[in-house]
Amino acid sequence: MDIKLFDSELKVMEVLWQYGDTPAKRIAEILNKQVGWKKTTTYTVIKKCIEKGVIERREPNFVCHPLVTKEQVREFETNELINKMYGGAADQLVASLLESRKLTPQEIERLKRLVKDLE
Amino acid sequence: MDIKLFDSELKVMEVLWQYGDTPAKRIAEILNKQVGWKKTTTYTVIKKCIEKGVIERREPNFVCHPLVTKEQVREFETNELINKMYGGAADQLVASLLESRKLTPQEIERLKRLVKDLE
DNA sequence: ACAAATATTCTATTACAACAGAACAAAGGA
């Protein structure tokens, strides 16, 4: 199963992650409202997702069911970034975040607690 | 200046970041060895980078000079990831890293120190 | 100044993600 998702595929997956198992028709409605896609576009992308193994059709009514979690995709994407931009060193990424002050004070607080809670 | 770099452009920038100001010819040699590019490919991509404003030609000898740092691009790419996959919350990304055990013990140590050193 | 070597631009080709129209299939009500 190839977990690399294109932007279009991610849009579909986001719907499934948010709403759980959903009929194709419903996904099409949601994405039409959200990003203006025609229904055939949604169906095309769903098909790609099925071929790719990240969605399967399930009873009853062939609802679309996600086979990968958002966490898995997050991890994958994050690893790609770490390899591409940080030479594979995950802590470099964190260091960069801290230095660039991209973290709000609240986030820094939460981060401190996270790190403290390690082991 | 559009800081969004394609993979091909990133290859050129990596050379500049690693070696400093470099003549186009030299970049072409390096990338031919590294990734097998023909020299015209390198020149084409350099041109794109110049149009995009991330490289300029400088005296003497019109060497290629990077106008953005690796840190800037890192930050940009990291922000894109955070927005795309973590709903804009940077600390979520860090939390995900900690949970997924993608950090080695050494990295966790360094991370602790980083956090401790905050103010 | 001119030939040879080198540097650069111009123009194509290929591959594929994004998007969607039209054709086709299936299901439900008259």
Add this chain to the structure above:
DNA sequence: TCCTTTGTTCTGTTGTAATAGAATATTTGT
């Protein structure tokens, strides 16, 4: 059963990143 609606696939268009060949310009050694 047939017609209408709904669901799905098939096929095609568009845009553009990646790559590079051919043409052109520039420099350099003699």
